[in-house]
Amino acid sequence: MATTTVASDLATLTRHSLAGLRMLLAFTLVTGLAYPLAMTAVGQVAFPWQANGSLVRSDGAPTTSRSDAVGSALVAQGFTGAEYFHPRPSAGAYDTLASGGSNLGPLNPDLVASIEGRKAAVATEDGVTAADVPPDAVTASASGLDPHISPAYAAIQVERVARARGLSDAAVADLVARHTAGRDLGVLGEARVNVLELNLALDVADLRP
Amino acid sequence: MIGVLTAVLSPVVAAVAQILVLLVLLAAVHLPLGAYLARTYTSPNHLRVERLWYRAVRVDPDAEQRWTTYLMSLLGFSLVSVLFLYGLERLQAHLPWNLGLTGFDPAGAWNSAVSFTTNTNWQWYSGEAAAGHLLQMAGFAVQNFVSASVGMAVAIALVRGFARSGTDARIGNFWSDLTRGVVRVLLPLAAVAAVVLMASGVIQNLDPHTALRTVEGASQHVLGGPVASQEAIKDLGTNGGGFFNANSAHPLENPTPFTNLVEIFLLLLIPFSLPRTFGLMVGDRRQGWAILGVMAGLWAASLALTTWAEMAGPGAAPQAAGAAMEGKETRFGLAASALFAVSTTATSTGSVNSMHDSFTAPGGGMLLFNMLLGEVAPGGVGAGLYGMLVLAVVAVFVAGLMVGRTPEYLGKKIGRPEMTVVALYVLTVPALVLVGTAVSVVVEPGLAGVQDPGPHGLSEVLYAFASAANNNGSAFAGLTSGTPFYEVAQGLAMLAGRFIPIALVLALAGRLASQTTVPATSGTLPTHRPLFAGLLAAVTIVVVGLTFIPVLSLGPVVESLS
Numbered sequence: 001m002a003t004t005t006v007a008s009d010l011a012t013l014t015r016h017s018l019a020g021l022r023m024l025l026a027f028t029l030v031t032g033l034a035y036p037l038a039m040t041a042v043g044q045v046a047f048p049w050q051a052n053g054s055l056v057r058s059d060g061a062p063t064t065s066r067s068d069a070v071g072s073a074l075v076a077q078g079f080t081g082a083e084y085f086h087p088r089p090s091a092g093a094y095d096t097l098a099s100g101g102s103n104l105g106p107l108n109p110d111l112v113a114s115i116e117g118r119k120a121a122v123a124t125e126d127g128v129t130a131a132d133v134p135p136d137a138v139t140a141s142a143s144g145l146d147p148h149i150s151p152a153y154a155a156i157q158v159e160r161v162a163r164a165r166g167l168s169d170a171a172v173a174d175l176v177a178r179h180t181a182g183r184d185l186g187v188l189g190e191a192r193v194n195v196l197e198l199n200l201a202l203d204v205a206d207l208r209p
Numbered sequence: 210m211i212g213v214l215t216a217v218l219s220p221v222v223a224a225v226a227q228i229l230v231l232l233v234l235l236a237a238v239h240l241p242l243g244a245y246l247a248r249t250y251t252s253p254n255h256l257r258v259e260r261l262w263y264r265a266v267r268v269d270p271d272a273e274q275r276w277t278t279y280l281m282s283l284l285g286f287s288l289v290s291v292l293f294l295y296g297l298e299r300l301q302a303h304l305p306w307n308l309g310l311t312g313f314d315p316a317g318a319w320n321s322a323v324s325f326t327t328n329t330n331w332q333w334y335s336g337e338a339a340a341g342h343l344l345q346m347a348g349f350a351v352q353n354f355v356s357a358s359v360g361m362a363v364a365i366a367l368v369r370g371f372a373r374s375g376t377d378a379r380i381g382n383f384w385s386d387l388t389r390g391v392v393r394v395l396l397p398l399a400a401v402a403a404v405v406l407m408a409s410g411v412i413q414n415l416d417p418h419t420a421l422r423t424v425e426g427a428s429q430h431v432l433g434g435p436v437a438s439q440e441a442i443k444d445l446g447t448n449g450g451g452f453f454n455a456n457s458a459h460p461l462e463n464p465t466p467f468t469n470l471v472e473i474f475l476l477l478l479i480p481f482s483l484p485r486t487f488g489l490m491v492g493d494r495r496q497g498w499a500i501l502g503v504m505a506g507l508w509a510a511s512l513a514l515t516t517w518a519e520m521a522g523p524g525a526a527p528q529a530a531g532a533a534m535e536g537k538e539t540r541f542g543l544a545a546s547a548l549f550a551v552s553t554t555a556t557s558t559g560s561v562n563s564m565h566d567s568f569t570a571p572g573g574g575m576l577l578f579n580m581l582l583g584e585v586a587p588g589g590v591g592a593g594l595y596g597m598l599v600l601a602v603v604a605v606f607v608a609g610l611m612v613g614r615t616p617e618y619l620g621k622k623i624g625r626p627e628m629t630v631v632a633l634y635v636l637t638v639p640a641l642v643l644v645g646t647a648v649s650v651v652v653e654p655g656l657a658g659v660q661d662p663g664p665h666g667l668s669e670v671l672y673a674f675a676s677a678a679n680n681n682g683s684a685f686a687g688l689t690s691g692t693p694f695y696e697v698a699q700g701l702a703m704l705a706g707r708f709i710p711i712a713l714v715l716a717l718a719g720r721l722a723s724q725t726t727v728p729a730t731s732g733t734l735p736t737h738r739p740l741f742a743g744l745l746a747a748v749t750i751v752v753v754g755l756t757f758i759p760v761l762s763l764g765p766v767v768e769s770l771s
Contacts (some may be wrong), residue, residue, distance in 0.1 A: 013288075017289050021289045042404060106535075
């Protein structure tokens with residue numbers, strides 16, 4: 001008796017699974033191929049720059065050609081030169097094939113130690129006191145590719161960049177201000193400075209007195 | 210002018226204003242969308258394209274199914290979904306658009322196949338290094354649509370159980386519900402959302418990842434992929450599986466504070482609209498308002514606590530840095546990160562725009578608590594509503610015990626068989642979470658995955674099983690879960706945490722649909738008043754509290770106190 005029930009249940013499940021398989025194949029065609037390919041077509045026609053990664057050339061101009069590009073306006077690069085603004089620390093060394101954060105907990109002694117170490121290094125390099133180093137300068141971002149820094153972190157780097165380039169602080173600070181975005185719609189997110197765009201603008205602009 | 214305003218607004222004022230913008234959008238949309246959903250699932254007419262569809266796949270969309278048949282169809286569909294996705298993952302090396310990537314190993318493929326089929330989207334792998342474009346589209350995106358539609362179907366079946374009377378346990382047609390959820394709801398909304406995201410900078414192409422020289426001459430890869438189409442349904446369907454490892458923290462998945470708001474809106478959209486659908490389908494809108502009120506109240510309380518914790522920034526690391534910015538993006542900051550984190554854990558989404566493992570101890574504890582609540586505030590697409598309705602049955606039962614009469618909800622008697630099913634539902638997921646955590650912290654392969662020392666290590670494991678069994682998918686990602694032990698164990702937790710509750714909900718729906726509706730009398734507890742809403746919220750918190758207080762004390766509570 002029990003075996004017959006199990007057998008008939010299995011037969012029922014098989015029948016439903018076959019119907020399910022036909023459904024799944026149809027869904028695969030529609031939502032797995034037609035939908036993403038249609039969206040790709042729309043993106044490539046209507047928003048080619050954004051859909052291809054918001055790439056920029058060395059003169060800061062937008063491009064859709066990967067061979068012309070020096071990077072994406074949306075992806076951090078690991079600038080280290082004194083003449084460039086530096087991005088936030090990255091848990092993945094700015095490798096786009098290894099995005100992510102440190103995932104270290106709030107009480108983790110290793111994290112506390114690396115924050116203290118970064119703080120001392122930034123203070124020395126930018127000639128400020130440790131208390132003036134803002135939080136984003138000493139913490140790894142969530143993506144490891146955060147393209148932005150806070151206006152506060154940009155401000156403490158102005159003097160170093162100006163000195164390395166033989167420019168006035170005011171000229172560099174002015175360029176920073178022009179590359180600072182406020183909160184979206186006045187209230188969303190936070191104010192920020194795009195590091196790659198700012199650095200490319202520094203390379204291009206003629207700021208000599 | 211806006212720049213001046215921004216500079217003037219204090220962080221707290223901006224945080225509150227940001228939440229208000231979100232609430233205004235949701236308030237404007239949930240009524241029409243809720244009504245549209247009700248029409249979608251009650252209309253006797255099929256669209257022309259749906260008729261062609263049913264003919265092509267040879268199913269009868271008009272056969273009213275008993276709950277057992279409905280469940281068989283659902284399980285059959287989910288079974289082939291797991292097998293098909295497992296096959297795609299294993300055979301990736303031989304598929305087009307694979308970016309030269311190899312197939313998943315058996316344990317990893319099992320984990321991911323179950324993960325996407327159960328609407329969990331737990332990811333042990335790193336998207337940009339493991340999944341090619343075809344697997345993302347024909348594998349993961351498909352399950353993002355259909356697993357969300359399955360969740361809605363189960364919720365609607367339960368609502369029909371309440372709405373119908375004496376129907377011989379017939380609760381609808383699974384194939385029709387599944388198809389309509391995708392064709393009439395998810396696909397059109399996802400397409401609109403994908404266009405908005407693309408316009409704002411989310412990529413959408415089929416190119417591989419290729420190397421370029423950076424300004425300082427380093428090598429970096431330009432990333433390619435159909436990301437916007439995936440991102441839209443990932444959030445709308447409360448799935449949460451990121452195209453890239455950093456998920457919605459990745460600047461190519463979520464480039465601006467505006468897209469961030471769009472993504473939060475998407476993941477709350479359907480869960481907050483379904484109470485309206487429920488109210489309309491049971492013929493009493495006030496019942497929907499009561500459910501919505503409880504969901505929104507719990508969400509708001511959790512949001513207030515988490516935002517406060519992140520902005521206060523307690524703990525050694527946030528104190529050393531000056532703010533809890535480890536694992537958060539500059540463009541989002543503390544407030545928009547907390548808003549996303551609460552919304553993704555209070556639904557069953559699990560996408561992240563910040564790394565939850567690095568949240569402050571009380572903030573991270575709240576995220577964990579959101580999932581332990583069973584994700585009912587507002588919960589996953591469909592899963593949130595059916596979870597909350599089960600708790601509503603518990604609440605009327607508790608009220609019935611107080612006054613000594615047989616409890617009723619929406620005119621249906623809650624007797625012993627109904628309560629047996631409900632009790633099993635309430636016990637299933639906590640048992641999976643606690644047993645999974647307990648086993649993992651005593652066996653060697655479980656302990657090997659733990660990253661942080663002390664109580665935070667326990668929190669990482671507890672978070673992982675809470676996430677898996679509740680089908681959330683977010684992580685305290687310090688835990689190394691890409692090992693056979695966690696891949697197999699998490700897979701079992703996801704599978705049992707999805708389908709056992711679904712089977713119980715459908716059984717309950719069948720019993721309710723068979724009953725005749727009893728008229729309300731002066732002794733009936735009104736279930737649309739604030740009194741009942743308060744009772745329901747209390748039941749939700751007390752059930753979870755009693756279950757999880759011991760383990761929460763050893764993890765986040767100890768951490769918050771140290």
